[in-house]
Amino acid sequence: MVPKRRLVALEGIPLLALTEDAVALARALTNDGPVPAKSAADALHIAVAAINGMEFLLTWNCKHIANAITRSSIEAICRVRGYEPPIICTPEELLGG
Numbered sequence: 001m002v003p004k005r006r007l008v009a010l011e012g013i014p015l016l017a018l019t020e021d022a023v024a025l026a027r028a029l030t031n032d033g034p035v036p037a038k039s040a041a042d043a044l045h046i047a048v049a050a051i052n053g054m055e056f057l058l059t060w061n062c063k064h065i066a067n068a069i070t071r072s073s074i075e076a077i078c079r080v081r082g083y084e085p086p087i088i089c090t091p092e093e094l095l096g097g
Helices: 006-011 019-030 039-051 068-080 091-096
Strands: 056-059 085-090
Touching: 019 039, 019 068, 039 056, 039 068, 056 091, 085 091
Parallel strands: 056 085
Antiparallel strands: none
16 A cells, blocks of 8 residues: 555656557567566666656666666667667766765
């Protein structure tokens, strides 16, 4: 169950669309790239952010998403398919901490 304060914090924040294009990009990230197939949800997070033109994707997932080794491959796959990738970082990185 989601705590009420989390739901209150999310009020007014729009949901991003999960489109066929996002699913296709996620598949490319798992088939052609650095995200393992067992982590398809991680690939979907990246793809939805890219498809919807998000400037940043904040995550504490440093295994498959905010990872210096995989980041350039993720960015290249997004760009080859015509999408500008979001800047992937942890909240601490964004805040300079």
